[in-house]
Amino acid sequence: MKNLKSLVRSLSNLPVIRIFTQPLQKFLFKVHSTLTFWCWSISDQKSFEFYKQFIKSGDLVFDVGANMGNRAKVFYSLGALVVGVEPQPQCSEFLKKVFGDKENFFLVEAALGKAKGNADMLICEVDTISTLSLDWVNEVKRSGR
Secondary structure (H helix, E strand, O other): OHHHHHHHHHHHOOHHHHHHHHHHHHHHHHHHHHHHOOOOOHHHHHHHHHHOOOOOOOOEEEEEOOOOOHHHHHHHHOOOEEEEEOOOHHHHHHHHHHHOOOOOEEEEOOOOOOOOOOOOOEOOOOHHHOEOOHHHHHHHHHHOO
């Protein structure tokens, strides 16, 4: 077993293997995320307890920057009519899969801003830090974070 682990480690350093394993890892993550989305976590329960103070069944709730739907799931579970606004294609596709044709969830595949128009989205590998703000990206780089 130790030799097998060493072999796998040495193979994963080869460019050909890395090219193959990165898409495979992303695919497996998507499958896992889709299958486990509706499983209720401790974090989901804490969010549920917090948001139930403000959101009642039938309320209209906007999840702006819905991302992978963590809050939308809680809002939906509270009985709200949820409008998820999400500009990132990979996140929008995920939301379509997990919410499917659920009646009280509506997806708007767009970004929101102060004026109508078009903007370039700066997509990061980590979907939670993608942005429309080049100023923000430059400030983060400057700060060393």
